[in-house]
Structure formats: structure tokens, C-alpha cells
Amino acid sequence: xxxxxxxxxxxxxxxxxxxxxxxxxxxxxxxxxxxxxxxxxxxxxxxxxxxxxxxxxxxxxxxxxxxxxxxxxxxxxxxxxxxxxxxxxxx
Numbered sequence: 001x002x003x004x005x006x007x008x009x010x011x012x013x014x015x016x017x018x019x020x021x022x023x024x025x026x027x028x029x030x031x032x033x034x035x036x037x038x039x040x041x042x043x044x045x046x047x048x049x050x051x052x053x054x055x056x057x058x059x060x061x062x063x064x065x066x067x068x069x070x071x072x073x074x075x076x077x078x079x080x081x082x083x084x085x086x087x088x089x090x091x
Contacts, residue, residue: 015039022046025057035068 018039019027026046030037045067049060077087 018043025061029061029064033068034072 015038019030022030022039022043023046026042030042033042042064045064046060049063049067050057053059053063073087076084080087
């Protein structure tokens with residue numbers, strides 16, 4: 001059957017399968033995350049955080065939380081202005 005939509009965007013392949021292959025600690029963190037992370041993106045940041053923390057999962061998760069807070073603050077500043085309370089996170 002032909003697709004009804006013509007697009008130049010790449011199709012995502014099995015995002016739930018990608019999610020299922022993530023480490024357990026990362027899946028638990030992702031379940032409570034405020035942003036809609038893609039499995040591929042969060043895995044990249046997880047691996048970077050693990051390298052920087054020498055394999056410490058707790059510290060790597062804390063780094064991911066800090067990254068997410070910075071991203072939320074950046075978006076809050078852009079949307080509601082620099083004086084919005086959510087935009088006051090340390091950068």
C-alpha cells in the first residue's frame with residue numbers, strides 16, 4: 001500500500017525497541033524526565049556522562065538531570081523572557 005504522505009523526513013525505526021535496549025537505570029530516569037528525549041539522543045548523552053564520571057551511574061544520572069534543567073531554563077527564557085523564574089537556572 002502506498003503511503004499517503006510525501007515527506008523528506010527520515011522514518012524512525014522501532015523507537016520502542018531502541019528504548020527497550022537502553023540500560024535499566026537510564027530507562028528509569030527517562031520515565032520521569034520532563035523533556036521528550038529520543039532513545040538515540042539520551043543514549044548519546046548518557047555515554048558522554050558515563051565517560052566524564054568514570055562509569056559512576058549515579059553521577060551520570062545527575063549530569064543528565066543538570067543538562068535537562070539547563071535545556072528547560074533556556075526554553076523558558078526564550079518563551080517567557082529572561083526574568084521568568086524557570087529561566088534562572090545556573091548555566
